[in-house]
Amino acid sequence: MSSKSDLESIARAAYDIGFGAKKHFATFDAVEKLPGWVGFISFSIGVFALIHEPLAKKFVSATLVVAGMSVIYLAVYRSADYEKAGKALTDIYHELAALHTQAMNGGFRGSISDKVSECRRRAQDVSISRQLFLADWWAHYKFFGQQQTGWIEAELGLTWRDKWPASLRFTMSAAAISAIAAAAYYWSS
Numbered sequence: 001m002s003s004k005s006d007l008e009s010i011a012r013a014a015y016d017i018g019f020g021a022k023k024h025f026a027t028f029d030a031v032e033k034l035p036g037w038v039g040f041i042s043f044s045i046g047v048f049a050l051i052h053e054p055l056a057k058k059f060v061s062a063t064l065v066v067a068g069m070s071v072i073y074l075a076v077y078r079s080a081d082y083e084k085a086g087k088a089l090t091d092i093y094h095e096l097a098a099l100h101t102q103a104m105n106g107g108f109r110g111s112i113s114d115k116v117s118e119c120r121r122r123a124q125d126v127s128i129s130r131q132l133f134l135a136d137w138w139a140h141y142k143f144f145g146q147q148q149t150g151w152i153e154a155e156l157g158l159t160w161r162d163k164w165p166a167s168l169r170f171t172m173s174a175a176a177i178s179a180i181a182a183a184a185y186y187w188s189s
Contacts, residue, residue: 006103006112011155013116014096017123018152019143021089026138027131028082035071042068074132081128088126092119093147100151137168 042064049055096119102108108115143149144163152158161169 007100007155009113009116010096010100010103011152013120014093014100015149015152015156017089017096017119018093018147018149019139020123020127021086021093022142022147023131023135023139024082024086024089024128026135026142027077027128028079028086029138030132030135031074031077031079031082035074038067038071077130077132085126085128089123092123095119097148097151100155136165140165140168 045055045060045064049060054060096116099108099112099115099119103112140163153162156162
């Protein structure tokens, strides 16, 4: 069996690379699926605006135009590149998972640090640095909710705080405080 530091090194690299893969897939999901959903929702609201007068108001129309313009922003992302990078990073992640198993059983012959460095270098070569805003939130769900990460969690001692992004926890707390303050203001007046 390999040393604890070797196993932690493998797990840390797998966490970084696996999370990176899911972040690429999160951007891919948004770029691939969001335009269709925005178009469908906008079209549906437009159809119902023909028979339901409040939906024909200027505010609703302006909101739909802004939503449509947001889809134009997504056009600069080439979804196929994100899918390809996500798949390549997932392959490297699985390679590290296999390395971890081999290292646990004493079946790996060679330098673990060299192998981990080589995996990190390959991951760096295929990664795309430009990701969508808030892709981290979706990537956390995809990584911890859809990927088999129990071995990483055990090796690195991850807790629920590691599985929920700090920015999401802050945003949820701020929204809860705002909702409570708004409710208190509403009921006091």
